[in-house]
Amino acid sequence: MKLENLYIEYDKLQKKYGAKELNSIYNGGCINNPDVCFVFMNPTGRNIASSKEWKGIRSPWIGTKNVWDLFYKLDLLSEEVYFKIKSIKGKDWTEEFACKVYEDVINHKYFITNLGKCTQIDARELPNYVYEKYLDLLYKEIEIINPKIIILFGNQVSSIVLKEKISVSQCRKKLFSKDINGKKFNCYSVYYPVGNGRFNIDKAIEDIKFIMGENL
Numbered sequence: 001m002k003l004e005n006l007y008i009e010y011d012k013l014q015k016k017y018g019a020k021e022l023n024s025i026y027n028g029g030c031i032n033n034p035d036v037c038f039v040f041m042n043p044t045g046r047n048i049a050s051s052k053e054w055k056g057i058r059s060p061w062i063g064t065k066n067v068w069d070l071f072y073k074l075d076l077l078s079e080e081v082y083f084k085i086k087s088i089k090g091k092d093w094t095e096e097f098a099c100k101v102y103e104d105v106i107n108h109k110y111f112i113t114n115l116g117k118c119t120q121i122d123a124r125e126l127p128n129y130v131y132e133k134y135l136d137l138l139y140k141e142i143e144i145i146n147p148k149i150i151i152l153f154g155n156q157v158s159s160i161v162l163k164e165k166i167s168v169s170q171c172r173k174k175l176f177s178k179d180i181n182g183k184k185f186n187c188y189s190v191y192y193p194v195g196n197g198r199f200n201i202d203k204a205i206e207d208i209k210f211i212m213g214e215n216l
Helices: 003-017 066-073 079-087 095-107 128-133 135-145 155-162 195-215
Strands: 027-029 036-040 110-114 149-153 176-180 183-190
Touching (some): 003 128, 003 135, 027 095, 036 155, 066 079, 095 110, 110 135, 128 155, 149 195, 155 176, 155 183
Parallel strands (some): 036 110, 036 149, 149 183
Antiparallel strands (some): 176 183
């Protein structure tokens, strides 16, 4: 199976749980045994790739700024790309520039996805049952790309993916072994670093650097 085979399912769920005027956002980055798979929550309309007019890749965080601070400080983004992101407005991202950003992501051997692919107008809180509709699809994504480690951002995403109650503050840098279709994957729960969790970005960076140092 290829990642593209999952897109039709994401688009069906967008019609059920997302904003009708927006497209679902898929994933992006290194798809062949990446060093790290980063799993966020769900996209919002700030991602300009969710527009019906957008014809380019539909990957996370296109047209946004803050999350790229995280990747830059983890040495997972080139200076050229990072400073370009910081210097332009979100609406000024072109389809070509989005590809350039994700080529840089591929070169740094990581993969970015969301547990839920249903784009919302804003950063409204989604109930667990919506994310759970995407869980088997996320497991298939992980099987296909076969990452060395998985970083789960925030309590809600971590709890749903690992199927146990998780409090990031109580399990920083702790290894969780997750069995997906007979293969064990090393997972870690990390503070959510953007939006309301922006004040925790330094803790997220500290923990991810430690985790990468231990595993890569």
